[in-house]
Amino acid sequence: MTDFAATRRAFHLPQGIAYLDGNSLGPMPVAARDRVARMMAEEWSEMLIGGWNKAGWYVQPRTVGDRIARLIGAGPEQVVMGDTLSIKVFQAVSAALRLRPGRRVILSDSGNFPSDLYVADGLARAVGAELRVVAPDDVASAITDNLAVLMLTEVDYRTGRRHDMAALTARAHEVGALTVWDLAHSAGALDVDLLGADADFAVGCTYKYLNGGPGAPAFIWIHPRHADAAQPILQGWMGHDAPFAFDLDYRPAAGIERMRVGTPPVIALAALDAALDVWDGVSLSDLRARSVQLTEAFIAGTGAACPDVALNSPRDPALRGSQVSLRHPQAYAVMQALIAAGVIGDFRAPDVLRFGFAPLFNDLDDVERAVETLARVLRDGSWNDEAFHRMSAVT
Structure with missing residues (x-):
């Protein structure tokens, strides 16, 4: 059994804070400061x-990549690090x-992260392809014989809705298409199994x-x-x-090295390597069970205590990642009051309160505090303070 009390102690969590934004930026692992220094x-x-x-330093992108491979159901020498997620999306979709020469259609959905769609749209325009965007529920029926690439983010950044990777990959393969999966909201939150799902390409952020x-x-x-x-x-150059x-x-290197x-970001990779130490001994099945426990408790709690918000995530945990989204017409101000x-x-625009549950460091006390605080803020109207309506550059 994974000791989640021990993994929680591995992070610097400011006192007095319930941090439910690890799906946007994870907290600092205690070891990272010393490792970088x-x-x-x-x-x-x-x-x-x-x-x-x-x-x-030169081999860091692969040695660190091997550590991530275990967390996404990949094998050794199959993952490499470097650059930004948008660049990796571009590389995967273009490859x-x-x-699939002769096919020019890239299919995605309207729940995908906008940056992925921007990259795919720019690439499609440059090479004479077409980007088709459909509603998330319509993806399977939109997979047709002219499809080249199915590009999806496994977990919707706004709602937490989770695509069935294995089923959609199988459907794409039936028509001869390839799949590109963005794991930005999956890696480290879910029991991802790329090889088991028979996916073709995957990318993600760390x-x-x-x-x-x-x-x-x-x-x-x-x-x-x-x-x-x-x-x-x-x-x-490095490929x-x-x-x-x-x-x-140009002559491509063998395998994933291409x-x-x-030049790899050596200091950043040192910090990431320290962060990955926390995963030693963590069971992905335990991780998923913990995620479901936390999100289910939060949904039940807010459903009972917060009638002014509406659930914006799937109710069935099998269809949900490790986040819960709620809707409120003044979501920005409400979130500022919570913070x-x-x-x-x-x-997340236009009206979403988004809560990420990171199993390594979140616990049921965080859930209880979040529910109680949200209920109070909504009940007493403190969110309506003028200061909470002033929007910052980063939301």
Whole structure:
């Protein structure tokens, strides 16, 4: 059994705070500060450029990727780190398109994160393809014989709705299409099984449930059957077969290494590596059970105590990720009042109160406090203070 009391102690959680925004930015692992300081003092400071070899900076994208692989149902040497999630989306979708010549349709849904849709739309325009966007419930019926790529985020960032990865991947394969899954709201929150679902490509960020810190690098995975055939449009120096030969002609590295682009963010990877230490000994089935326990308790509590909000997430936990969204016409102001009272979630336009439940550090006390505080804020109308209506740049 996973000791979630021990994993909670592994994080710096400010006193007096119920932090329910780990689906946006995870808190700092206690070990991260010392790990980064040690990297800077013992590696960058003393080794200088020698750190690329002596400290293993050059291979970090793969060694850290191997640690994430276990958490997403992937195998060794199948995941590589680097760049941002948008870049990894671009790489995965462009590579998938090139593996399906003659097909020009990319299918996604209206619950996808806008950035993924922006990337796919820009790519489609550049290569003469078409991006089709349908309602989440209509995805399966929209998978037709002309489809090249199905690009979906497994868990909807706004509602927490969870797609059936295995079923939709199987449906895409029936018509000869490939799948690209965004795991931004899955990795570190759910028992993801990419190989079991027979997915083709997957990408994700590491600053949410994986707690790698603001701006932490993204990851990309390719199923082994595609790894030596995938040809991304974005061809970078670090993805070359022999980068230090300085060949003017691009020759892709073997396997997942070809998905490297630029110089890896070594300091950020050091922080992420420390964050991944927390996962040693964590069972993904226990993680999922804990997630369901927390979200079910929150839904039951707010349903009983907060009649002024409406549930905006699936009621069935099998159809839900590790977050719960509620709707209120003044959601922004309500959330600011909650934050002022020490319960931190976030707001998503136009009217969504979003609460992320990170099993490694959230517990039932956080749930109880969040329910009680939300009920009080709604009951006494304290959310209507003018200060809570002034919108900040980041919501």
